Amino acid sequence: MEALRVLIVDDEHEWVSALTERLGLRGFAARGVTDGEAALARLRADPFDVALVDVKMPGLGGLDLVQAIKAEWPELPVILLTGHSSARDAERGLAMGAWDCLLKPVQIDDLVRVLRAAARGEVTP
C-alpha cells in the first residue's frame, strides 16, 4: 500500500519535526513546513493526500490557509489543530471546509486514525 502523503503546517519547528518523524515511523510520507506560504508552495510542488494545519500561525494564519487550500485544491482534506479550546475557531474552520478540528496536544494514535479516515475520503465524523 502506498504511504499516505501528509503535509504538516505549524510555526513550531520542533513540534513539526518530531511529528513528521513519528508519522514516518507509522508508515506515513510526512512533510513539515512552518508557515502558510511555504505550505502553499509545497502543495503546488508535490501532491498530498491530507494537510494538518495549525490554526494560530504568524503571517498566513491557519483559517486563511484553509480558505486558500480549498480554493486551489478543493478535494484535499484539511485537518485543523488548535491550541485553544475555542469552539468558534473550530466552527469557522469547519465552515470553510476543514475536514476536522483537533485539540492540541493530540495523542498520536488518535491523529493517525483521523488522518487515515480523512485520506480515505470518509464523510466528516
Place this chain on the structure above:
Amino acid sequence: MAGDAPKPPAADEDPVELISRSRYRRMLLRVVLSVSAVALLPLLTMSAIAYYQYQAAFRAELTRPMVRFAEAGKQSLESFLSERLAALALVLRETRIDELRDPARLDSLLVGMKQTFGGIVDLGLIDEQGVQVAYAGPYALTGRSYAGQPWFQEALARGSCVSDVFLGYRNLPHIVVAVHQELPAGPSVVLRATIDTDVFHWLVRDRGTRRPGQESVCLRCHSLAVPPFSDAFIINDDGVLQTPSRLYGDVLTRARLPALPLSTGTELVETTDADGSPVVAAWARIARSPFTLVLLSPLEPLHAGWRSLGRELVLFPSISAILILAIIIGGGIYVVRQAREEDRKRAALYHKMEYTNKLAAIGRLGAGVAHEINNPLAIITQKAGLLRDLLTISAELPSRERMVDLIDSVLKSAERCGGITHRLLGFAKHMDVQREAIDLDLLLREVLGFLEKEAAYRSIRIDFAHGHEPPPILSDRGQLQQVFLNIINNAFAAVEDGGRIEIDINQTGSNEVAVSIADNGIGIPEPQLEQIFDPFFTTKKGAGTGLGLSITWGIVQKLGGQIGVRSRVGEGTCFTVTLPIDGESGQER
C-alpha cells in the same frame, strides 16, 4: 447535613450584611425630621400665633368694655359733681347772704336746684364758725355745728369740697358738696348741698335706666351698662366703699380689695382679689373728689370661655400634626426600605461584578500563561513520543523497558500539564451557551455513570431522590455535566470510604429548579467557605488546581443560575445549584 435548606452562597450575602442597620435608622431619622420640620413647623407656628391672637382678642373682648365703662363713669361722675359745685357757687355769687338766710328763699332755691340738677336732698348755709344758720330740706338741722367736719375745713381752705360718704346727724349715708365764699363786707359763708347716695349708686350701677323717684329729671348719663360678671362701685382714698358692692361689702365698710396703683387716668390691671381669685380691675380717679370708680371682673368666666375655644384651637392642629407625622413616618419607612432594598441589590450586583471581574482577570492571565505553555508542552509530548517510538522499534537496546517506563512517566506528567492548561483556557473562554431541553434526572444519572466504578470500589452510597418529576429545563448539557461532575467529584473527595452522598432535585419556584448535593464528609471550615469559589483556592493539597469550583461558579452564572453552599466541619457539605427552567433568569455573562 442532608436535608438542610439550600442557601445562597456566602459571597452573595456579605454585602447585604455589610450595610449597617444604623445607617438606615439615621437616614429614616433625617427624612422624618426634615420633612416634619417643613410640614409641621408652619402648621404649629400658625397655630401658636392663632392661639395667642385669639387669646388676646378674647381678653380684649372682656377688658375693652371695662375700660370704656370706667372712662364713661369717670366723666359722668366728674360732670355730676362739678355741675352741682358750679350751681352752689352760682347761688352764692348771685344771691345776697341775707336772702340765703331766709328759709323760704332757701327752700325755693332747693326746689329749683332739685328740678334743674336732681340728686340734691337739702341745702344749708353755714357761717364762719361752722354753724348752720339756714337750712332747707327734710331734716331739722338748723343751728347744727359742722365746725369739726373735715369737709367743712376743706371747703374753708380750698373754696369747695366734695365729702366722703358719711352718716352725719341724719344717720344716713350721704355726700356733701360745699362751696365757700369770702364776703367782701363781712365774714365768709359756706353753702352746702347734700347729694343723695342713691343717685350716686345709680350713677355707678344703673346708668342708662330711669332714676327711681325722679321721673322728670334726666341726669346727663351714658347708656353703658356694667359688663356682665362685673362689680362696679366707688371707694374713697382710704379704701372705704362709697357705694355698695355686690362682692366686696356694703357702703361705708372697708373693701377687701387688691392694692390699686394710684393714677389720674383710667387704668386696667390683672390682679388677684383678697380671696386670691384672679380678677381684672379697671379704675378711674374722679377729679376734685376723694372718689375712685372701680370696676372689677373675675377672670374665671373669661378663662372658662377661653378654655373651651382654646381646646378647639389646640385640638385641631394637634390631630393634624399627629396625622401628618404618622404619614411622614409611614412614608419615611417606606422610602428608606425602598432605598435599602435598592442598596442591597446594588451592593450584591457590585459584589458579583467585582467577583466576575476578578475571575476574568485571573482567567485572562491564566489563559495567557496556558497558551504560552501549551506549545512547549506539545513539543515535549511529541519529542517524548518520538523517543518512545524509537525505543519501541530498537529491540536490542539495554534497559529499554526501563526507558519506556520513564518516557511514559514524562508523557503522563505532560498530559497532566495539558489538563491544567486546558482548564485554564476553558476558564477564560467565552463559549456560547447552547440551550436545549434537559432532563435533569437523566443528566445527573449520566454524570453518576462516570463515577460508578469509584463509588463501588470505595463503598460510597449514593441516594438519588426527587419529590415530583422535575420539569425539563432549558440549558447547556455539556456545561451542566461539568458543573455536576465537579461538585460530585468534590463530594467523593470529601467523604471517607463507605460515606454517603445525597442528591435531590426540587422545583423551588415557578421558574426555578434546585439540585442539592449533600455529603457526610469532612466539611469545610467557616473561614474557607467564603473562599471556595475563588480561583486557585484548594483544600486538596497538591491534588487540585483550585479551578474546579471557580469554573463551576462561572458556568452556573452564565446559565442564569446560582450556586450556594453550607457546611459544618465533621458533618458534611451541601451544594445547591439553582437553575432557571426557561434558561432566561438571572444575569447572563
